[in-house]
Amino acid sequence: MSLEKVTAIGRADPKRGYDDACGTAHALELIGERWALLVLREMMLGPRRFSGLRDDLPGISANVLTQRLGELEERGLVRRRRLPPPASVQVYEATEWGLEAEPIVQALGRWAARSPRHDPTLPISGVSILLSFRTMIDRAAARDWDSRIGFRFGETSYIAHIHHGSIDIARGEVVGCDALFDGEPTQIAAIVYGGAPLDTVRVDGDEDLARRFLTLFTLPPKIG
Amino acid sequence: MSLEKVTAIGRADPKRGYDDACGTAHALELIGERWALLVLREMMLGPRRFSGLRDDLPGISANVLTQRLGELEERGLVRRRRLPPPASVQVYEATEWGLEAEPIVQALGRWAARSPRHDPTLPISGVSILLSFRTMIDRAAARDWDSRIGFRFGETSYIAHIHHGSIDIARGEVVGCDALFDGEPTQIAAIVYGGAPLDTVRVDGDEDLARRFLTLFTLPPKIG
DNA sequence: CCGTATCCAATAAGATACTG
């Protein structure tokens, strides 16, 4: 009894708390561990499998991913679900509350984009680049849009619906799109944010629309 | 079997980066270390001294505070300044860009306030409770306000100016206030967010106004 | 292929004592 209790109190409950009523401090107890928020980010556009998470989080080790998933689940941010047969695979999905953390992801991203050290040529995941669109969209420029842009990143595809200055993103088949990008997320990022030429990815449909789409996203000015 | 140098080279350059172009990941490289964001938070309402930071971050050790301050300075979020004689003390202040991290602090705080594990009776710093007012103010309820509320927390005092649904906060002498609170930040938090009685702190000036002020801040509903 | 568990080396954090 005593051995179990000690371990539970000393480590499991608040792993290493801040003893601070401030909501910010509590948030850091929930999602402040290394990798935790990035794991949650990867679930922002739908459930993910273990290996997908691992692939899109370069550098995370399997045991750390297991541990983070367990913590996020225990804290109510992530749910583990087994898909019905014949798929029968296990997936991890963000809970309602977990999805509500997107403003945190956005605030961090918007702020860090001004960093002189930010390197937009590093690899980036499909979820990240699409979420960055939601963060960086120029609402004024997109005010009169009503278009569907598809993205195919290997196995997984998404549709972005731009309308009334904002952008909805859903995972799903790329049907009924006005334009379709097919390529590596990192290439798309290089084009949108790094000014790279469009020819490193495949574009189907209305290419002019695709070009104009890419101009809807602009990084804030660097500091200095 | 394995080469010793490989690991050393592989991780020497970026201390322990995420190798991810996503802005969120970069933000975590800048302010994701333990304590870093809370140190920055304490500077959101003006420069702070080493010992003040230490006092308001219960549990941080001196060496970790030293290290975080050095990292935040090196990354351009914090500046070290020596006040002119006769004060001649060293203070740490957030840079412009550091101050721009306040939306991150707010997003985290707003989100975590819905946590079932959040304990508003823990100790809280003066800066934290005042920043929480900025996060939690009911803009509709404060729309027609134009009042100055003073706060005296030991040595340090602040004036909050509520007007047009928002709230400006500045450190400084509590002159020209319509009401003044004098007490422990933790007590104020218990009153505002925990429904504790008003009599644990001293209130000067318009007590009715002070009471109405306290109702301007409401926590979002808990999840469940 | 999907995870989980275990062992090990490298870091980061915490506690405490100490110095200008």
Place this chain on the structure above:
DNA sequence: CAGTATCTTATTGGATACGG
């Protein structure tokens, strides 16, 4: 007061091995 230095503990990441 404002930090350093030092020692101990905890966490992380990598490799690997193991069961479904």
